[in-house]
Amino acid sequence: MTKTITLDGKAIPFADGQTIMQAATAAGVYIPHLCHHPEFTPHGSCKLCTVNVNGRNCSACTFPAAEGQDVLNNTQELNADRQKITQMLFVEGNHFCPSCEKTGNCQLQAVAYHLNMLDDHFPLFYPHRQMDASHPDVLIDHNRCIFCTLCVRASQQHDGKNVFAISGRGINKHLIVNAESGLLKDTDLAVTDKATHICPTGAIISKRTAYQVPIGQRVYDHQDIDAVSLATEQAHGE
Numbered sequence: 001m002t003k004t005i006t007l008d009g010k011a012i013p014f015a016d017g018q019t020i021m022q023a024a025t026a027a028g029v030y031i032p033h034l035c036h037h038p039e040f041t042p043h044g045s046c047k048l049c050t051v052n053v054n055g056r057n058c059s060a061c062t063f064p065a066a067e068g069q070d071v072l073n074n075t076q077e078l079n080a081d082r083q084k085i086t087q088m089l090f091v092e093g094n095h096f097c098p099s100c101e102k103t104g105n106c107q108l109q110a111v112a113y114h115l116n117m118l119d120d121h122f123p124l125f126y127p128h129r130q131m132d133a134s135h136p137d138v139l140i141d142h143n144r145c146i147f148c149t150l151c152v153r154a155s156q157q158h159d160g161k162n163v164f165a166i167s168g169r170g171i172n173k174h175l176i177v178n179a180e181s182g183l184l185k186d187t188d189l190a191v192t193d194k195a196t197h198i199c200p201t202g203a204i205i206s207k208r209t210a211y212q213v214p215i216g217q218r219v220y221d222h223q224d225i226d227a228v229s230l231a232t233e234q235a236h237g238e
């Protein structure tokens with residue numbers, strides 16, 4: 001017999017070992033997320049996917065689906081919390097969408113639109129962060145890093161390398177590269193690596209590709225992130 005959970009009042013099936021996120025995606029229900037990617041071990045760090053399970057909040061990307069769960073996802077309260085989390089991500093870094101080459105292809109920006117975020121709400125931190133343009137083909141703009149660890153996981157789990165790591169905690173958290181010099185040019189990162197192409201923001205980008213697709217013709221210029229996310233993640237078998 002098919003096992004089910006209730007998601008926003010509707011029964012959806014799940015298989016043993018699936019997380020709530022995986023069951024929801026397979027059922028065509030979008031749960032907002034930034035650090036989750038179907039190819040990599042869940043990390044549970046951005047908290048955007050927080051859902052309410054039988055009265056308790058938890059991360060849908062890490063929490064296993066189980067019989068008897070009554071899960072709330074698309075509620076006003078949870079979406080308001082998600083909007084606040086997104087606002088915090090914006091003010092903690094330096095995200096200037098109109099001048100960012102990732103605009104229209106950026107998941108942070110797209111999630112903000114999805115959640116109807118109209119302002120930053122919190123005072124901007126304007127942290128002092130560096131850029132690393134030392135690599136011939138790949139650039140890191142630390143101003144745009146949201147510490148999702150996707151580049152860390154992609155480098156380790158897909159590329160078989162260990163180029164990136166997160167160091168520090170709280171406001172001192174930062175992305176580092178594993179080279180004595182601390183510079184990307186002294187790592188074995190290649191432009192063809194998965195880690196080069198996985199960043200949900202414009203923090204890691206390939207050089208000389210920025211405006212190949214003009215603004216106005218980019219993925220989120222015409223589609224909401226819920227549709228894009230469901231289509232790409234269902235194609236991965238979630």
Ligand code: SF4
Binds near residue numbers: 146148150175203204
């Ligand atoms: S550089 Fe991009 S992929 Fe890596 S942790 Fe920062 S936001 Fe995530």
Ligand code: FES
Binds near residue numbers: 035048
């Ligand atoms: S997507 Fe679940 S915590 Fe980030």
